[in-house]
Structure formats: C-alpha cells, structure tokens
Amino acid sequence: MSEFTKTPGWLDWYAGPSKPRFQVPAGAVDAHCHVFGPGAEFPYAPERKYTPCDASKHQLYALRDHLGFARNVVVQATCHGADNRAMVDALVHSGGKARGVATVKRSVSDEELQAMHDAGVRGVRFNFVKRLVDFTPKDELMEIAARIHQLGWHVVIYFEAVDLPELWDFFTALPTTVVVDHMGRPDVSKPVDGPEFELFLKFMRQHPNVWSKVSCPERLSVTGPKALNGEQNAYTDVIPFARRVVEEFPDRVLWGTDWPHPNLKDHMPDDGLLVDFIPHIATTPELQKKLLVDNPMRLYWPEEVTVED
Numbered sequence: 001m002s003e004f005t006k007t008p009g010w011l012d013w014y015a016g017p018s019k020p021r022f023q024v025p026a027g028a029v030d031a032h033c034h035v036f037g038p039g040a041e042f043p044y045a046p047e048r049k050y051t052p053c054d055a056s057k058h059q060l061y062a063l064r065d066h067l068g069f070a071r072n073v074v075v076q077a078t079c080h081g082a083d084n085r086a087m088v089d090a091l092v093h094s095g096g097k098a099r100g101v102a103t104v105k106r107s108v109s110d111e112e113l114q115a116m117h118d119a120g121v122r123g124v125r126f127n128f129v130k131r132l133v134d135f136t137p138k139d140e141l142m143e144i145a146a147r148i149h150q151l152g153w154h155v156v157i158y159f160e161a162v163d164l165p166e167l168w169d170f171f172t173a174l175p176t177t178v179v180v181d182h183m184g185r186p187d188v189s190k191p192v193d194g195p196e197f198e199l200f201l202k203f204m205r206q207h208p209n210v211w212s213k214v215s216c217p218e219r220l221s222v223t224g225p226k227a228l229n230g231e232q233n234a235y236t237d238v239i240p241f242a243r244r245v246v247e248e249f250p251d252r253v254l255w256g257t258d259w260p261h262p263n264l265k266d267h268m269p270d271d272g273l274l275v276d277f278i279p280h281i282a283t284t285p286e287l288q289k290k291l292l293v294d295n296p297m298r299l300y301w302p303e304e305v306t307v308e309d
C-alpha cells in the first residue's frame with residue numbers, strides 16, 4: 001500500500017477504454033504520456049503540487065497495445081519533481097519501445113545525464129505552468145539546455161498561451177529543437193485566427209526548430225462534447241486549432257494520449273475515443289503517418305530512420 005493520499009477531487013485514469021475505430025498506422029508512437037509511481041516503489045516528490053493515483057509502466061504498456069501503438073515517449077510528470085527513477089524504470093523495462101523526457105536540476109552530473117541517455121532519455125522538460133511547478137531561474141535552464149544539447153537532446157516546454165510574449169526571448173534563444181506541449185495551451189474560446197493563436201503560429205513559422213504536440217483536446221476544450229460513451233465527434237472546438245498546426249507544420253507535430261491525464265477536473269476521457277479524435281485533426285493518411293510515425297521516429301529514434309534521397 002502506498003502511503004500517499006490523492007489530491008481531493010482527483011480523477012483516476014479511465015479503466016477499460018474502448019477499442020479505437022481509427023486504426024493508427026503501423027509503428028505509431030504515443031509521444032506524450034506519463035507514469036505515476038507506483039508511489040510505494042517510486043515515491044512522489046516532496047515539492048509536488050498534486051498527489052495522483054498510481055499509473056504504472058505495466059498499465060501504460062497495456063494501454064499502448066490496446067490502442068494499437070508501437071512505442072511511447074514517457075514524459076517526466078511534475079509530481080515526481082526531478083527524481084526521474086519511475087520514468088527511467090519504465091524506459092528500461094520497455095524492450096526498447098519507449099524513450100523519455102526528464103526533468104533535471106543544474107546540479108545533475110554528466111554521469112547522471114549519460115546514464116539517462118543510455119536508458120533512452122532524449123530530452124528535458126522546462127515547465128512554466130505556475131500551478132504545477134515553482135519558478136526556476138532562466139539562467140539555470142539555459143545552462144541545462146547547453147549541456148543537454150551536447151547529448152543531442154531537445155527541450156520540451158510547457159506554458160500557457162498568455163505567457164508566450166513574456167517567454168518569447170528565452171524560448172527563441174534555446175539552442176536545441178524545442179517541443180511545445182499541448183500547442184501552448186490556447187484558449188479555444190478565442191478565434192483561431194485571433195492575435196493570441198497567431199502569435200503561437202508565428203513562433204513556429206519564424207523558428208524552424210520549434211515543434212508542437214497537438215495533444216490534450218480534453219484539457220483545452222470548453223464546449224466538448226467529451227470523449228465518453230462512444231462519442232465520435234469529441235472536442236469540436238479544439239479541432240480548428242490542432243488542424244491548423246498539423247496542416248501548416250506537418251513535419252513538426254507530435255501526438256500523445258497524455259495518459260494518465262494529470263489534474264483533469266471535469267471528466268476523464270476514454271482513451272480509445274481520444275484516438276478517434278486524430279483523424280479530425282490529421283485528415284489524410286499522409287498527415288497521419290507524419291504525425292504518428294515519421295516525426296516522432298525522427299526525434300526519438302533517429303538511428304532507426306533511413307534517409308531517403
């Protein structure tokens with residue numbers, strides 16, 4: 001038994017998800033998901049802002065198989081702080097089918113970085129969402145970015161759309177590939193061609209090293225409908241935003257389930273129905289293959305990608 005008590009109101013991940021109607025292409029990668037603990041084996045960090053339910057690597061890999069994915073990218077969840085043991089353990093037990101994104105502090109040693117590299121870590125995550133993490137000075141983050149750049153890793157950034165103007169100079173100074181979580185969390189009640197989302201598109205347009213995950217419609221949607229009870233047209237208000245990014249930057253987009261969906265307050269989606277959301281935002285087989293196979297393979301398993309002339 002874990003000694004941890006879940007945050008009040010915590011929603012557990014959806015047990016018994018439906019089988020997706022949309023069949024993902026062969027070799028598809030769920031490029032954004034997490035493990036939580038289990039807390040008894042990998043304790044949650046003292047500085048965490050929430051205490052989740054457990055969500056183990058075995059449960060994650062069972063979901064991968066059920067949904068038809070071939071691989072995962074396991075992103076360090078903030079409830080584990082900079083203690084990457086649960087994430088690294090998941091990579092090590094994936095049979096080479098998972099790579100990871102870590103959270104590190106300035107004090108991390110070169111040996112620790114190399115050990116994480118050997119386990120399959122290929123990026124670090126910088127989080128600017130105030131409800132999730134305490135502030136880290138930008139000079140510390142820039143120092144980390146310079147170090148992990150030498151390992152060929154990239155930086156994943158998580159921020160809210162309203163904070164992009166203030167973070168712009170820092171983001172555009174990063175020396176690595178930069179991957180934005182969940183499209184920079186647009187307010188989808190605002191127009192897709194309005195100034196806020198236009199700034200995000202400009203960020204990607206002007207900086208070819210910037211990629212975006214077109215994930216988390218369940219987090220961004222205001223009007224729904226929710227991916228529950230067989231709903232095949234879920235989260236319609238998010239579709240124009242995600243489709244816009246996929247169509248303008250087809251070679252720089254990634255998709256992930258975000259399982260086990262930390263901090264959802266309203267509902268917990270059926271992950272099978274989340275997969276059925278994909279063809280609404282990547283509308284052709286070509287776009288789907290780039291989103292789900294070619295792009296994540298290029299970023300996370302480049303040694304397996306053969307370059308075509």
Ligand SMILES: O=C(O)c1cc(C(=O)O)oc(=O)c1
Nearest residue numbers: 076077078079132258262263
């Ligand atoms: O919006 C969130 O609450 C959230 C949290 C985390 C995390 O705690 O790592 O990761 C995500 O991708 C999203």
